[in-house]
Amino acid sequence: MLAELFAADAGAPRDRSPLTRRLIEDAAEDLRRGGVTTKIMAGSQRDRDGTMPGLRFAGAVHRLVLEGRAPGLAKHYPSVGGQPDLETLWEDALPVLNEHADLLRQRISATTVQTNEPARSAPLYGGLMVAAQEAAKAAGRTVPFCVRLLEVGASGGLNLRPHHVGYRLDDGTVLGDPGSVLVFDPQWTGRPPADLSHRLRVVGRAGCDLTPVDVSTEDGRLHLTSFVWADQVDRLNRLRDALDLAATDPVKVDCSAGPEWLAKQLARSERDVLTVVWHSVVWQYVSPADRAMGRAVLADAAAKATPTTPLALLVFESRRSDDAEEGYRFELLLKLWPAGLSFNLGYGSGHGAPFTWNVTPWE
Incomplete structure (x- = not known):
């Protein structure tokens, strides 16, 4: 169910944010395989439609980049001067997800999506x-x-x-x-x-x-x-x-x-x-x-x-x-x-x- 919610959330950025869409899609596939995203999203398995777990996940990862905690991933993020390479994005994300799994889980479970655009x-x-x-x-x-x-x-x-x-x-x-x-x-x-x-x-x-x-x-x-x-x-x-x-x-x-x-x-x-x-x-x-x-x-x-x-x-x-x-x-x-x-x-x-x-x- 959670992987399906991630897949649905990947539709929100569509062509407007290829980076966000690809990250969420790869995370959905990782959930299906029982990868590190499963550990990060522990406690969110009963999320309902509208809680946007995929966007919360992407936001938590982005914050690590903004804080300077993910230098190997930052090269993909234009928000800190990077340039996305969608083919290697998940490969470079995995070390960050493994290192900060507990922090990511804490942040994701404690927040809702707040763009305040x-x-x-x-x-x-x-x-x-x-x-x-x-x-x-x-x-x-x-x-x-x-x-x-x-x-x-x-x-x-x-x-x-x-x-x-x-x-x-x-x-x-x-x-x-x-x-x-x-x-x-x-x-x-x-x-x-x-x-x-x-x-x-x-x-x-x-x-x-x-x-x-x-x-x-x-x-x-x-x-x-x-x-x-x-x-x-x-x-x-x-x-x-x-x-x-x-x-x-x-x-x-x-x-x-x-x-x-x-x-x-x-x-x-x-x-x-x-x-x-x-x-x-x-x-x-x-x-x-x-x-x-x-x-x-x-x-x-x-x-x-x-x-x-x-x-x-x-x-x-x-x-x-x-x-x-x-x-x-x-x-x-x-x-x-x-x-x-x-x-x-x-x-x-x-x-x-x-x-x-x-x-x-x-x-």
Whole structure:
């Protein structure tokens, strides 16, 4: 079963990260043979679909490389200046796996996949612009609402500062903050259905996670970096810029389960502020019980929303689609209360870029 989960996880990077895919595929075959990967994954035999054991394995190995503990393997890792040779990758990985089997097992069993990809701020930014303006229209206002942002499954909180990021469009326009240390091309097709000349005003931010990452520490930075596929240098550079931004604009992420934390946050509302509940690429890791509780908490808050204290749900999650190659795609979904509006704003890569704006009803 575990080897099959590894094989399924190898499909996530597909052609986007040949290094990660090959490492996971070779590890799956090693599991079938009862090799060293069996020792490393001891205790994870009952992992369920969605826990991504293959990606956790790849992340733990990447961290050893980042820490300088695997010099013989580092030559394959562009994240430290190497160049992959897929034919000899597993041969060079085996000594590292044998030497650090206990450490790898400890790290893999103690963590979940946490990419906390900062490029997801781009669809979030556009979605917040739409939400603030649509809520204002529904309330008969001419000025968009200020936003209070609540993120469930926030990891290191890197996506809790979308207004402090610069988004460079293909016409040279930079939305958000052009002077930010984090400016990148969101690779948009189309544009958000909003007046982008308005400034996004964020007046409150908070986040929670079952295993929050403290990005002010070297351990936290290494943890998040290890889950970026090592041959995606652009993503690595973007993450490092996002970590630099976080150092200048700290936001605490509470250690808490989503439903309980959200209930406390939504127990109060602020007049003339749009409260936005947000999560991205988290839903697959949430238990059915917590999903049900979260929906109930949100439904209770939605019933109490007023035109002057509106509420929004903005999520970027995978959904099944007949058009997608693998049977699913990542979609940006928005609901507004009490306006009663529901939009599917578009779809894109699970990492947030590229993204296509294509507004349809959220059904």
